[in-house]
């Protein structure tokens with residue numbers, strides 16, 4: 001296996017997405033399918049990224065502030081659907097959806113959104129959360145808090161996980177480290193994937209140093225194997241708007257940032273519709289109904305058929321539709337301008 005000797009070789013540069021209907025290039029698709037990740041630029045309009053970044057910055061403590069020193073775990077309450085329209089637009093972006101569709105080789109309508117949340121990470125001098133600190137993470141795979149089961153065999157992936165960077169690594173540091181998979185016999189990708197803190201009886205530990213000391217005590221025979229994962233990691237040289245497409249079974253981790261800075265990222269997962277065991281991470285969409293602004297209802301009314309489908313809305317031809325449900329859904333959504341024609345055309349007469 002290739003271990004990295006030359007420090008320069010550790011950086012991965014983004015490659016541009018196409019501007020036409022084939023959004024991802026064959027090389028990017030192959031990289032995701034084989035190595036387990038692809039770093040892609042030219043996905044979004046720069047103004048969308050800028051609008052989201054500016055709006056999100058206002059919701060979090062300022063970089064370098066005392067409050068920022070205590071933001072040491074992941075997550076935030078900024079998730080889909082959001083009062084920040086740009087967050088919703090990014091999540092349901094048609095080019096992003098067609099990219100996921102190409103990676104999973106399935107139509108967009110057969111995808112379901114299961115995560116979209118915006119995370120701040122701060123460059124800090126103190127590891128304020130000790131074992132749970134996110135500054136210098138242990139190498140890990142993400143499946144345990146996404147699926148109730150275990151990822152399927154490598155060649156039949158169930159989901160695409162993404163980090164959309166809203167900052168530049170040059171100014172904040174904190175590249176994501178990823179371990180490229182090198183074929184079916186790669187020892188890094190031994191099966192089943194259970195040799196990581198947090199899985200089975202092992203405690204969840206986020207901080208690298210604490211995690212590896214603990215893991216060595218619990219599984220001494222695998223200490224060298226874990227070390228080999230760090231030796232092989234590559235670092236994303238991201239710019240705002242770049243997307244890291246990866247998987248729930250790709251080894252990766254977050255690395256330390258430049259102290260006093262803020263890095264914003266949007267984490268998104270799309271799964272195959274049939275994989276119900278890949279759970280939605282946050283409260284879901286329906287809790288956002290009933291708001292005075294009716295932003296969820298407006299979003300549904302204005303969305304394309306494919307965008308509605310990825311949120312689980314019944315599609316044209318679904319057994320849900322009858323004369324009665326067509327009229328009822330129209331009654332609910334017509335105040336927001338929903339066009340029911342596509343559902344009427346394919347409705348089964350019941």
Ligand SMILES: O=C(O)CCC(=O)C(=O)O
Pocket residue numbers: 074121142174175176177252253254255
């Ligand atoms: O921050 C990053 O770049 C990766 C974060 C991550 O892997 C995680 O929290 O699971």
Ligand SMILES: [Fe+2]
Pocket residue numbers: 140141142252253
């Ligand atoms: Fe992760």
